[in-house]
Amino acid sequence: MKLKTNDYIGLIMNSPAALEHLKGALSDAWPELRGDIKTEDSARETLRDEKMFDSLFSRRAKSYLILNRALEVILKISVSDKFDLSIVQQLHRKSVNLLFGKDLSLRYDIIDNQLVVNAVKRVDGSDFETNFSWVDLSSELGPQLKTRTEGCISRITLAIQMILFLELTEPELLVVKAGKKSSARPIGYTNDGDCDVTLVDSTWNKYIIRTEGFGVSGHFRAQRHGEKNSEIKLIWIQPFQKHGYVRKPKS
Numbered sequence: 001m002k003l004k005t006n007d008y009i010g011l012i013m014n015s016p017a018a019l020e021h022l023k024g025a026l027s028d029a030w031p032e033l034r035g036d037i038k039t040e041d042s043a044r045e046t047l048r049d050e051k052m053f054d055s056l057f058s059r060r061a062k063s064y065l066i067l068n069r070a071l072e073v074i075l076k077i078s079v080s081d082k083f084d085l086s087i088v089q090q091l092h093r094k095s096v097n098l099l100f101g102k103d104l105s106l107r108y109d110i111i112d113n114q115l116v117v118n119a120v121k122r123v124d125g126s127d128f129e130t131n132f133s134w135v136d137l138s139s140e141l142g143p144q145l146k147t148r149t150e151g152c153i154s155r156i157t158l159a160i161q162m163i164l165f166l167e168l169t170e171p172e173l174l175v176v177k178a179g180k181k182s183s184a185r186p187i188g189y190t191n192d193g194d195c196d197v198t199l200v201d202s203t204w205n206k207y208i209i210r211t212e213g214f215g216v217s218g219h220f221r222a223q224r225h226g227e228k229n230s231e232i233k234l235i236w237i238q239p240f241q242k243h244g245y246v247r248k249p250k251s
Contacts, residue, residue, distance in 0.1 A: 003065070003176060005193035009122045010063065010097055010105025014195060019057040022118065026053060026132055052111040055095050056118060061107065063097040063197045070171060070202040071100070077161045077220040077234070081142030087222050087232055088115060088160055089137045091167040098162060099197075108159040113137045117159045131155065164222055165202075168234040172201040216242050 005011040012018060066074070088110070095109035103122040108115060117133045133152040135144055145153050165171065175198050176182045176191040191197055218239040225231055 001189050003189055003191045003193065003197055008065075008099050008102050008105075009120055009128055010099035011193055011195070011197070013105060013120050013128070014059065014063060014097055016059065019059060022120070022130060023053045023057045025130060026056075026118070029132065052109070052114075052116055055109045055111060056107055056116060058095060059195070061095045061097045063099060063195060064166075064200050065099045065197055067199060067201045070165070070200045073169065073202045073220070074158075074161050074165045076218060077164050077222075078237075079141075079157045079160050081145055083141045083160070084222070084224075085115075085135070085137045085139070085141055087224075088163055089113065090232065092163050093167070096162075096166075106155065106158060106162070108162075110137065115156070115159060117155045119155050164220070164234060168222070168232065169202065169220075172203065174199040174201070216240055 003011075013022065092110050092115075095107065098106040098108075100106065105120045106117065107119075108117045110116070113136065115135050115137055118130065119133070120128055120130045122128050131151065133148070133155045135141065135156050145156075148156070174182060174189070175196055176189045177196050178191055178194050180191060182189045182191075189199065216239060219237050220234045221237055223233055223235045225233060
């Protein structure tokens with residue numbers, strides 16, 4: 001299988017010229033977008049912005065091609081409006097360039113306690129659209145999501161799911177070096193680009209139940225454990241048949 005740079009929007013947009021274009025687009029839009037991000041002073045705000053641009057759009061960010069089996073696991077990781085955002089701050093290590101098929105890529109990083117996400121989507125041939133989202137990791141997730149669009153929520157959620165997946169599971173990673181072939185079986189890969197691409201697969205959990213009735217599908221949950229709940233792991237909640245539930249008054 002050939003990994004052709006021109007086939008993947010995430011690799012096309014990883015060129016120096018394209019990254020400068022994205023950085024410029026964010027710089028132009030950021031004064032309006034950052035309205036709900038409070039800083040101590042304008043100098044610190046400017047420094048934070050420059051740091052974010054350089055980190056988010058760095059060519060040093062590793063490129064990961066997410067394969068279908070891995071995506072099935074990723075989308076089963078539960079991120080509700082009560083999700084503990086401090087987990088993200090504790091786990092995140094580096095900015096990445098994620099390829100979801102040929103027509104969607106996602107970049108994210110954490111700058112000054114903000115999870116900032118950039119999504120690029122191919123819309124028609126060589127045309128593309130780019131969107132920026134962010135969430136304050138020092139605040140509760142639920143109230144922040146109430147003010148966001150559906151697309152923004154999905155980008156933030158997917159970024160959080162990816163951080164949990166990459167840091168807490170045991171994904172199968174295959175690095176295909178730039179301009180090289182891999183000897184992977186049953187499919188070999190050839191990378192014709194000028195940057196390495198890491199293929200991300202997963203057979204970590206494939207247990208699925210399909211039945212009639214009110215079934216709850218299996219999903220992963222981030223669970224604190226250890227002394228003073230200082231450690232984090234992903235636990236698998238098995239699919240089960242739910243015959244009813246009681247919802248208590250919020251009061």
